Amino acid sequence: MDNRRVLPQRKPDLEFYLHRVFRKKSFRPLQREVISAVAEGHDVFLQASTSFGKSLCFQLPAVMGTGLTIVICPLLALMMDQVNALQAIGVAVSTINSNTPLAERRLILDDMLSGHPRTRLLYVTPELCQTDSFRRNLQVVHKQQQLNRIAIDEAHCISEWGHDFRPAYQELGWFKNNLTNPAVPITALTATATPRVRSDIISMLGLDTTKLRLFNTPSARPNIHYEVRYLEDYSDDGDSQIHNLLKWLKAIQTRRAARIGAEAAAKLPPVSGIIYVGLRAMAEQLAVELSRESSVSAVAYHAGLAPQERTRIQTLWTSSQPCEQPKDGSASPAFSIIVATNAFGMGIDNPHVRFVVHWTPPRSFEGFVQESGRAGRDGRAAASLVYYNTQERDRIHDRLSRDAENVKNRGGPRQHVDSLLKNQTARLESFQKVIRYCDSISKCRHDMIKDLFGDFELEEMGSQQPPSSQAMGIGSSPCDFACDFCKEGRGGLAKRKRKMVPDYRMEVMYEGHD
Numbered sequence: 001m002d003n004r005r006v007l008p009q010r011k012p013d014l015e016f017y018l019h020r021v022f023r024k025k026s027f028r029p030l031q032r033e034v035i036s037a038v039a040e041g042h043d044v045f046l047q048a049s050t051s052f053g054k055s056l057c058f059q060l061p062a063v064m065g066t067g068l069t070i071v072i073c074p075l076l077a078l079m080m081d082q083v084n085a086l087q088a089i090g091v092a093v094s095t096i097n098s099n100t101p102l103a104e105r106r107l108i109l110d111d112m113l114s115g116h117p118r119t120r121l122l123y124v125t126p127e128l129c130q131t132d133s134f135r136r137n138l139q140v141v142h143k144q145q146q147l148n149r150i151a152i153d154e155a156h157c158i159s160e161w162g163h164d165f166r167p168a169y170q171e172l173g174w175f176k177n178n179l180t181n182p183a184v185p186i187t188a189l190t191a192t193a194t195p196r197v198r199s200d201i202i203s204m205l206g207l208d209t210t211k212l213r214l215f216n217t218p219s220a221r222p223n224i225h226y227e228v229r230y231l232e233d234y235s236d237d238g239d240s241q242i243h244n245l246l247k248w249l250k251a252i253q254t255r256r257a258a259r260i261g262a263e264a265a266a267k268l269p270p271v272s273g274i275i276y277v278g279l280r281a282m283a284e285q286l287a288v289e290l291s292r293e294s295s296v297s298a299v300a301y302h303a304g305l306a307p308q309e310r311t312r313i314q315t316l317w318t319s320s321q322p323c324e325q326p327k328d329g330s331a332s333p334a335f336s337i338i339v340a341t342n343a344f345g346m347g348i349d350n351p352h353v354r355f356v357v358h359w360t361p362p363r364s365f366e367g368f369v370q371e372s373g374r375a376g377r378d379g380r381a382a383a384s385l386v387y388y389n390t391q392e393r394d395r396i397h398d399r400l401s402r403d404a405e406n407v408k409n410r411g412g413p414r415q416h417v418d419s420l421l422k423n424q425t426a427r428l429e430s431f432q433k434v435i436r437y438c439d440s441i442s443k444c445r446h447d448m449i450k451d452l453f454g455d456f457e458l459e460e461m462g463s464q465q466p467p468s469s470q471a472m473g474i475g476s477s478p479c480d481f482a483c484d485f486c487k488e489g490r491g492g493l494a495k496r497k498r499k500m501v502p503d504y505r506m507e508v509m510y511e512g513h514d
């Protein structure tokens with residue numbers, strides 16, 4: 001008998017893959033912990049802010065060793081962004097989507113079923129995972145012990161879209177029910193999930209909460225200054241709002257010049273910002289009006305633009321010189337602004353956005369957190385402004401209530417109507433959270449976001465957080481004078497609000513909200 005001690009072969013560590021494959025210097029806070037849990041084969045739920053680097057949490061484990069990771073992605077553009085980025089660094093990645101030619105699809109499936117797939121990550125849609133043929137293929141790969149995990153990116157879509165226009169999301173529970181002995185680990189990742197959405201994700205995927213490893217970053221980002229600007233009711237032409245915004249931009253410009261000198265400030269690339277509006281026509285109009293200012297370059301972005309034009313705008317805006325230079329040789333604008341509907345954002349990787357403005361109250365609280373979270377992805381100071389007036393608030397609220405009523409009165413299969421109603425009610429509740437956030441003048445906005453998003457519940461469920469937020473403990477605020485309440489206090493906010501809203505309305509607005 002050979003008694004020689006077999007030395008365990010030392011596997012390259014996570015840092016090795018981080019440096020070698022992904023060419024990053026170090027992990028961001030919490031990333032290492034999440035990646036370890038994924039690599040160890042746990043079911044993982046990660047709720048982390050838009051700038052976190054969630055993709056790395058399943059991409060890195062996928063390139064360690066052999067086997068296949070299936071990635072479920074809701075949008076083609078998002079899928080292609082990740083696939084292109086991985087191809088560029090030499091990772092064996094493929095995608096099967098509506099644009100994949102048949103011959104290529106066959107090659108990918110042949111590789112997948114070969115018993116030792118070369119492909120490390122395969123990006124697919126939930127609709128593909130619903131088909132019998134793809135499910136059979138997954139079962140074969142699973143039997144061959146080559147199916148390492150399923151990663152579900154933008155997992156909130158399970159709850160937000162699964163109930164109506166993308167029912168395939170409702171079917172993702174198939175993995176846990178059918179890929180068993182051993183069960184295939186699932187990694188679900190999202191930037192925005194309220195307690196309701198979270199529990200939908202967990203139950204629809206069939207995840208066992210007693211074994212699930214949970215991770216989250218605070219929903220309110222410490223480097224973002226949150227502020228609500230109260231507008232007078234019935235301001236008919238919007239001029240005062242534009243004036244208010246331009247004044248704010250001017251102040252940023254002045255501060256910048258004071259800090260580094262006017263000449264040096266003029267040589268810096270423009271400050272990038274996003275203004276979210278509710279309608280396409282509003283995006284066009286506001287972009288024209290803002291561009292009248294020599295210091296501003298503003299461009300509209302919405303789903304009505306031709307795809308090439310949208311790509312052109314995105315590419316320019318995410319480049320190091322994010323707007324066109326004036327043809328007459330005059331100084332380049334100090335601000336480069338995209339005026340967009342909510343068609344703009346998902347998957348757009350511009351870490352240097354300094355501000356996100358909501359021109360009207362956002363339609364949902366999740367949308368607000370996600371959209372405002374596009375500011376300051378580089379970790380530097382950034383701002384979120386919401387323009388708010390009671391007229392617009394009531395208009396949106398009435399419309400959402402009417403939509404819920406219409407669904408109730410609709411004919412059709414009971415189950416379908418119930419599902420639509422659940423969704424419509426959730427939309428209304430989500431907007432009511434926007435109202436609470438905007439109306440409040442008595443609480444730190446970071447704390448409000450944390451409350452309204454259910455961060456506390458995650459903490460109670462044992463979710464692990466980055467060390468800096470743990471140090472603050474449950475219930476404490478990540479705000480360091482980075483919101484209008486902490487800066488101006490209740491008195492200051494009340495004064496601002498009173499100027500814009502008649503006294504009798506103020507009383508009504510406070511009721512039940514603070």
Ligand SMILES: Nc1ncnc2c1ncn2[C@@H]1O[C@H](COP(=O)(O)OP(=O)(O)OP(=O)(O)O)[C@@H](O)[C@H]1O
Pocket residue numbers: 024025026027028031048049050051052053054055056191347349
């Ligand atoms: N450890 C790291 N060091 C440096 N850069 C990183 C690191 N991890 C991720 N990144 C970069 O951060 C950027 C954002 O990553 P990613 O797109 O995965 O974010 P996300 O959390 O999925 O955001 P979103 O919710 O907006 O999609 C990417 O450019 C990525 O390469």
